[in-house]
Amino acid sequence: xxKILCSYAAYxxxxxxxxxxxxxxxxxxxxWALECVQWAVTEGLIQGxxxxxxxxxxxxxxxxxxxxxxxxxxxQMQ
Numbered sequence: 001x002x003k004i005l006c007s008y009a010a011y012x013x014x015x016x017x018x019x020x021x022x023x024x025x026x027x028x029x030x031x032w033a034l035e036c037v038q039w040a041v042t043e044g045l046i047q048g049x050x051x052x053x054x055x056x057x058x059x060x061x062x063x064x065x066x067x068x069x070x071x072x073x074x075x076q077m078q
Contacts, residue, residue: 001060002029002046005072006036014076018042022054029056045071 010016019035020042022028029037037056040046045068049055060068 001065001068002036002040003033005045005068006039009072024048024052025054026052027054027056029054040068043071043075045075 006016016036016039019038022038022041025048028034033056037046037054041048041054046054049058
């Protein structure tokens with residue numbers, strides 16, 4: 001999800017240079033997605049699933065996807 005949104009944002013020439021600290025989470029994404037997840041966390045698009053878990057290998061529920069997309073849209077309208 002983070003990779004898709006980050007790639008789309010880059011395509012639309014949005015600034016995707018922000019990189020956040022993921023040390024608050026007990027799991028980390030794969031290297032290929034790391035920068036995009038850092039960006040998504042910094043932008044507030046992804047907040048984790050509670051208990052300091054990002055769950056990068058988990059499946060995104062429809063409600064989670066809707067919330068992430070809503071945050072992305074709201075962020076771009078600011």
